[in-house]
Amino acid sequence: MREKLRVAAGSVHRLAWQAAGMLALVLGIVGIALPLLPTTPFLLLAAFCFSRGSQRLHDWLLAHPRFGGPIREWREHGAISRAAKIAAGVAMLAAIGAAAAFGAPKRILIVQAVVMVFVALFVFTRPAPP
Template sequence: MRMLWAAAGAVSLMLGVIGIVLPLLPTVPFVLLAAFCFARSSEKLHDWLLAHRTFGPMIVDWRRNGAIHRRAKLAATASVGLVFVVSLVLQLPAHVLLIQAITLSGVMVFIWTRPEA
């Protein structure tokens, strides 16, 4: 079972890393999921992730007070905005744009109502 948790953690972490450069994938939720999976698979992997210079602070901030750092909020906002602009440029159907706008607005409300680290 530990191997499955480790594999799920590795996949989640890879998706989080891809999310750094790909606006469609959110980084923080995948990193948090990786920490959850690593905690169940390997204390060594979990400790490594918590000590990581880039990913560790976001995990600690979330665990302590459900906080998201301002830089992460700004990056998420820019990413969401870019995705929506691309959808507009691609001239997606109005109903798709409406669904996307409602969903992305909900995500932004959630992110910006979290405390800051």
């Protein structure tokens, strides 16, 4: 009986990891189009979740022609490509510009700018992949 409960609990945990990975993957894909939603951190989270919930999904994500490269570069070198850094910088500027254009209150713009500065410092101080 204990063995059956342990197997059932393991199945539930794997399903939970898979669901979390799918949610992270969907958010990462949505982040491609939305400048305020980052793509790569959600893809990294998806890979982490899939590694615990489904080896098949994990391998698929790492082998994906579009998503696999940034994940492998981060895992192997802690690196962010130059193109990704430029895209991140443009997206951050666009997000602040859009907020200003839509009339966001000054305090919101200041908070957004401060957060973006720290994010930019992190992104632009990462090495480029070899």
